[in-house]
């Protein structure tokens with residue numbers, strides 16, 4: 385196979401991870417782990433049940449990222465923008481609108497092929513398009529095969545490894561480098577090689593002077609369990625090109641700090657899980673019987689949330705914590 389075709393196949397496998405994530409989220413939502421009335425419009429219901437430990441893992445991931453995101457919105461009083469990198473079929477924009485917590489503008493970036501699928505759903509399903517129209521200013525929407533721009537929501541087809549092109553597209557749709565900015569990468573950086581993710585992190589740190597980066601992905605990948613995770617994905621032709629940065633919580637923080645960010649924290653998901661509101665944990669632990677406690681612990685130990693801040697406006701971003 386030619387090298388170009390090799391990399392097309394690799395990118396295709398990476399793109400397919402967005403279905404996996406959303407199908408798992410939809411399943412967990414259908415069991416009652418959290419509420420998301422929008423995910424049903426993006427992916428079908430899973431044919432088979434997902435294991436309880438997978439559902440609890442997704443619960444911790446979604447709640448953990450959402451909690452930090454809400455802290456950022458609180459600190460900035462929503463006078464900010466959010467850029468969701470590798471957003472896939474994520475529904476945060478719609479959920480924030482329902483919670484009355486929309487930032488000035490919410491951007492999403494993913495490969496053009498994913499964006500056109502997402503746009504197809506948005507265009508054909510009123511529960512998705514109506515909230516975008518309701519927050520728009522009445523002018524006609526700018527929409528083509530690989531992008532949509534409205535007053536509060538934009539989606540852009542771009543490759544996160546082609547920073548110039550991505551930046552141009554973001555600017556065209558009104559990205560404002562002066563505005564406090566939250567960048568979110570949920571299970572995304574690990575699919576890029578270490579130079580590419582470092583470049584993305586450095587670009588973000590250099591572009592925005594008041595900003596936070598939230599990253600959810602694998603950690604502790606050098607041990608046996610981590611190796612098995614890598615092998616399982618490889619079997620599906622999905623290469624974790626960025627696994628090197630996922631060796632430890634320290635390597636996660638080092639990458640952020642060595643690419644222009646001023647503060648960095650990294651928590652494994654065991655710690656995140658045990659810091660989520662106890663009342664919610666008690667509720668979700670009653671939803672399904674969990675046989676494999678050890679497996680859940682192993683899973684939670686091999687994912688983390690790391691976050692970094694830069695704060696030239698002294699908003700107190702460094703204080704953001706679980």
Ligand SMILES: C[S@@+](CC[C@H](N)C(=O)[O-])C[C@H]1O[C@@H](n2cnc3c(N)ncnc32)[C@H](O)[C@@H]1O
Nearest residue numbers: 399401402405470471472494495543544570571
């Ligand atoms: C595991 S999915 C996660 C999707 C979403 N963040 C979530 O958590 O539900 C990874 C996403 O990152 C996107 N992605 C990975 N590498 C990318 C790149 N170089 N450029 C654009 N998108 C990328 C994939 O297309 C996919 O939608």
